[in-house]
Amino acid sequence: MAVRIRLARKGRKKKPFYHIVVADARAPRDGKYIERLGSYNPLTVPASIELDREKAYEWLQKGAQPSDTARAILKFKGVYYKRHLMRGVAKGALTEEQAAQMHQEWITAKESKIEARKEQTRLERENFWKQVSGEIKPKTSKKVDEATAAAFAVDDAPATEETADVPTTEAEAPVAEAEAPATEADSTAEAQSAKAEEE
Numbered sequence: 001m002a003v004r005i006r007l008a009r010k011g012r013k014k015k016p017f018y019h020i021v022v023a024d025a026r027a028p029r030d031g032k033y034i035e036r037l038g039s040y041n042p043l044t045v046p047a048s049i050e051l052d053r054e055k056a057y058e059w060l061q062k063g064a065q066p067s068d069t070a071r072a073i074l075k076f077k078g079v080y081y082k083r084h085l086m087r088g089v090a091k092g093a094l095t096e097e098q099a100a101q102m103h104q105e106w107i108t109a110k111e112s113k114i115e116a117r118k119e120q121t122r123l124e125r126e127n128f129w130k131q132v133s134g135e136i137k138p139k140t141s142k143k144v145d146e147a148t149a150a151a152f153a154v155d156d157a158p159a160t161e162e163t164a165d166v167p168t169t170e171a172e173a174p175v176a177e178a179e180a181p182a183t184e185a186d187s188t189a190e191a192q193s194a195k196a197e198e199e
């Protein structure tokens with residue numbers, strides 16, 4: 001009988017929740033299973049995983065084959081690391097006490113990372129609700145890249161110098177504006193006189 005460590009889906013529509021189970025490979029996904037090892041909730045940040053590491057390790061040693069997702073979960077929880085250390089003990093590279101200590105240190109470091117991520121998520125959620133309620137204002141200031149700002153300053157400088165070289169005074173500008181309508185009026189007058197001559 002082929003035995004698999006896999007996920008059995010629970011929960012309602014669009015709210016999945018999984019049990020990590022040991023089951024016969026021929027059994028349906030959500031059907032009968034041999035033993036339940038833990039649970040997995042992918043909707044929380046970070047994902048919530050509860051797993052009996054000792055039972056999972058025993059089933060791996062008995063030859064149970066995990067599915068891809070179950071294998072990722074077992075690696076994340078340190079079951080595969082324990083298996084690796086126990087191989088070192090069997091070969092004589094480590095003692096059982098050293099392997100147990102290394103495994104415990106690995107688990108402690110992993111749990112501290114998970115707790116830090118949970119705390120970060122909690123703070124992000126609190127800040128979000130404070131922004132929604134109006135207690136704190138969202139940050140709208142944009143970060144200005146200093147190199148980009150300097151490049152724009154350099155591009156703007158030559159344009160101002162070129163315009164400074166052209167001698168224009170305030171008196172010349174209105175004259176130019178006044179001349180433009182006059183030339184248009186002259187051209188329309190010439191066109192009317194040409195039509196009159198043809199007739």
